[in-house]
Amino acid sequence: MQTTNYVYVLNNMVLTDSEGRWLFTENLVSQEDVRAVYELSLQPEYPVQMLVLDSLINGLQNDVLTLRQMLAGADDRVFQLLARASQLATWQHDHCFCPRCGTGLIQHEKDLAKECGNCGLLQYPRLSPCVIMLVSDGDYCLLGHGHNFVPGVYSTLAGFIEVGETAEAAVAREVFEETGIRVKNVRYFSSQPWPFPHSLMLGFTAEYASGDICIQPEELADAQWFHVDELPDLPTSFSISRFLINDFIRSRGRVPPAE
């Protein structure tokens, strides 16, 4: 018999105790304090319930660790749990009324969805697909510095997929819009749920085809070609951007830098 674990959320925040723990083996709250319950784990042999609260109770806090701090160093299973908890909490918090008729939504009995009791419209948790891509040209890769980045840090380019667009087309469009570079040989790499607040990052590699760097100043502060032996400061180790860059480094026979 597997023990159920519990994660508690309030508004769009995953709560911790005073020591930063957020996954609990015991149920800390009574039924009347729980507004909604979601199954968090995607592995049936490892049940984890997410309990949505109306207020802080029992020593739980919302200001001990940020989500980024919780995700740092997380293994795949923990990352999945936290990403799902945060995205479901945001959806639970932000989607309260029917977008068609304005009636308050209620939890669907069986599905992970909310239902309008008036017109019947179903609302599912929101996912925003993004592409993120490592563009290479021999031993060089194209990285950008965003306006809100930590100084000195460069990352792979990224952007949201437009309605009606394929992911591959989005890769080519985003790279061209942000840097003026045309790419070829767009290849899928891997994906990562990115709970800031509800993205699904689809990672790709692509090769330089033509053009000179001409940045779109609203999107980027800078973009440059970096040689594999002269890379700038890189994004956090748990991001797919870093996985793409590390893969580029390894594919050129080098060893990725430690954290």
Ligand SMILES: [Zn+2]
């Ligand atoms: Zn409705």
